[in-house]
Amino acid sequence: MRLFSLGGRLALCASMVRPGAALADVGTDHAYLPVWLAKRGAVRHAVASDVRPGPLERAKRNIERWRVGDVVETRLSDGLDGIGPGEADDIVIAGMGGLMMAEIVRRTPWLKNGEKRLILQPMTRAVDLRRSLAEEGFAILREDAAQEEGRYYTAMLCAYDPARSSGNALYPYVGRLTAETPEGRACLRRVTGRLRAREAGLLHDGEQEKALELSRVRQQIESMIAWQEQKG
Ligand SMILES: C[S@@+](CC[C@H](N)C(=O)[O-])C[C@H]1O[C@@H](n2cnc3c(N)ncnc32)[C@H](O)[C@@H]1O
Numbered sequence: 001m002r003l004f005s006l007g008g009r010l011a012l013c014a015s016m017v018r019p020g021a022a023l024a025d026v027g028t029d030h031a032y033l034p035v036w037l038a039k040r041g042a043v044r045h046a047v048a049s050d051v052r053p054g055p056l057e058r059a060k061r062n063i064e065r066w067r068v069g070d071v072v073e074t075r076l077s078d079g080l081d082g083i084g085p086g087e088a089d090d091i092v093i094a095g096m097g098g099l100m101m102a103e104i105v106r107r108t109p110w111l112k113n114g115e116k117r118l119i120l121q122p123m124t125r126a127v128d129l130r131r132s133l134a135e136e137g138f139a140i141l142r143e144d145a146a147q148e149e150g151r152y153y154t155a156m157l158c159a160y161d162p163a164r165s166s167g168n169a170l171y172p173y174v175g176r177l178t179a180e181t182p183e184g185r186a187c188l189r190r191v192t193g194r195l196r197a198r199e200a201g202l203l204h205d206g207e208q209e210k211a212l213e214l215s216r217v218r219q220q221i222e223s224m225i226a227w228q229e230q231k232g
Helices: 007-013 033-041 054-067 097-106 128-137 182-204 206-232
Strands: 021-026 041-051 072-076 090-097 116-125 138-148 149-159
Touching: 007 033, 007 090, 007 116, 007 138, 007 149, 021 033, 021 128, 033 054, 033 072, 041 054, 041 182, 054 072, 090 097, 097 128, 116 128, 116 138, 128 138, 138 182, 149 182, 182 206
Parallel strands: 021 041, 021 090, 041 072, 090 116
Antiparallel strands: 116 149, 138 149
16 A cells, blocks of 8 residues: 655654654644654654544554554543653644644643754744743744645744743744745745734734834844845
């Protein structure tokens, strides 16, 4: 049976998992990511976890179907509550809201170990997630964007490193995204669009100072995009 392809979003997450890692995929649902990595011999072990039994049943069916039960096990767990520090080097949390991810990271003290890697792919609230990561001492080592079915997604590779965890005013909005790829530029344009809308709201409420702060951030992002487009 030919191995299925991961979509652009999960393929980006997979590219951030270290070869031979012990993986935890939190909120695994169908378990496509751990199954795909196990099938390619790219992980030595994986815990595919979910907070709900229904998705975990889907995960079990796919693990059986693709015969990777010797590498991938399932676990009913809220966030990382049911997974121990010795079980995972690389932890993927993909396809959830950024606030939920921030909460899962915040309440898992064993992630504060520079050897661990977190791969986070938020569907919403990436700005709040980056702020929370910085507050908790996590640095973003790499961040990239991917396209899937006409939508754009970002994924960030993070590690505990308090000395490198915070940045300038731009950081929560951009993280380590660059304008070098069309996908990166599309994500950055989405950020400038949102900032523009918030600026208008703040001006409407008479909050000139805050609106000005956001407009400075927006203009810096617009310059990043324009500079890259000029470069060609
Ligand atoms: C949209 S699916 C994402 C599936 C897969 N990770 C992906 O990116 O394609 C979100 C999954 O996260 C699970 N989930 C939500 N909150 C969770 C939590 N606190 N702990 C573990 N799993 C959670 C849901 O049950 C659901 O199966």
